[in-house]
Amino acid sequence: MYGRKVKLRFLFIVLILITLILTAFLVLKSLEENVVYFQSPSEIKLLSELDKKKIRVGGMVKKNSIFITANEVKFIITDFKNDINVTYSGAIPNLFEEGKGVVAEGFLKDRSLFSATKILAKHDENYMPPEVKEALGKK
């Protein structure tokens, strides 16, 4: 079989790996707040105090909630449990649509009103040709 040195080197690598995995786990666990790209409306509801800092809120654009005026867009971000009203003025990405994912960057006015400075459309993992989408819609 293998020599003593080979076994020791194997053990050495295994110990390094275990240490690194545990370290990475602990670091990521404690940094979770900063690793997430956005918070959901439900998480905003649970905030103990309103932050003055810039944050991101993400979820679905609620059906029939987009309201466009001359210099402002208003819509509701929902995670199907809680809602948050968003006001925004500026360019909107092409994929911004009702019932689709969205991430808004900006400032919280209060627990249910968010003033966005930037809107990003979130694409989902579904890829299909238009005909298939139509066929699915008819069902």
Place this chain on the structure above:
Amino acid sequence: MFKFFEPNKIFQITSKAPKYVLFLFIVVLSVGLTEALFLSPEDYKQSDAVRIMYVHVPSAWISLGIFSSITLLSISGFIFKNKNFFLISKSLAPSGFVFNIIALVTGAIWGKPTWGTWWAWDARITSMLILALFYGMYLISWRIYESEEKVFKITTFITILGIINVPIIKYSVDWWNTLHQPASINILTKSSIHSSMLFPLIIMTAAFALFSLLIFLMKYNTELIKIKNKGLDRL
């Protein structure tokens, strides 16, 4: 166990194989590009922007696959004191790095029209950037250190540090809220990508894998020539 390695026999293969691999690569790439750019349908939502995916996703897969391979080879090389494993790792790394960069760049090109931004510091994109940095460190350390003993140890250490990042890349979209969408292709559950789009994706992956193989063979061939020039017939 891995001691029986004759550079001469392998050299015969590595010096002849590239032209066949190149031919195969050109054939598969032409089929893949025709499928991806012309024959496959546009997406219901992002229309033609979906075609970027046929380059983006295979590049990301291959850069992850190559990094995992060089880690496994480096660790085995370290444990069994096998020089050949290190040379294979060294020859694999450049194409992995190139595909990593391609994945980042095509992602940015896709992100602008789809998300509305070139870059986002979300978990998937940032961890992919970290992988590119590890590739960079790995490639540079081969150039910095003259002594073989030293370079073998340092590159092994870099791959071990970097491999921790690989599962984070894979599962970042499931563990945290990210702007990047979750995986569309799942082995155990149903994939959320239509078969007419899955087909060109697989062909393009095969084409990129062949390209990596081609670059690997050429790099590895160079390493063998260096050994020959030193007048050694065994490693």
